[in-house]
Amino acid sequence: MKKRNQYSAEFKSKVVLEVLQEASTVNEIAAKHGINPVVISRWKCEFMERAAEVFKKGPSTAEKELEEKNERVAQLERKIGQLTYEVDWLKKKSEEIIGPDWEKRFR
CATH class of the missing domain: 1.20.5 (Single alpha-helices involved in coiled-coils or other helix-helix interfaces)
Known part of the structure; x- marks a missing residue:
């Protein structure tokens, strides 16, 4: 049975910021980092949902x-x-x- 990969928050945010820059496609970024594109899409959605919390007082x-x-x-x-x-x-x-x-x- 394959063990699940655990990625740090810093790594996830770096990958999501790459996606948001739109210099390459999600598939290209996924291939570059060896991650499934669906996982990156989930990270992006979570990032976008929680982005407003950064600016909350x-x-x-x-x-x-x-x-x-x-x-x-x-x-x-x-x-x-x-x-x-x-x-x-x-x-x-x-x-x-x-x-x-x-x-x-x-x-």
């Missing part, structure tokens, strides 16, 4: 998702810090009240 959906994930991570790190502080405080108070060997007696 504000963060993109991917940037929004990344910001939400970063906020969630920061929130969880704050919670871990708070819980660690509480555990350390409880250990200290347990030693003061019960004695330094309290862990041995209660395990």
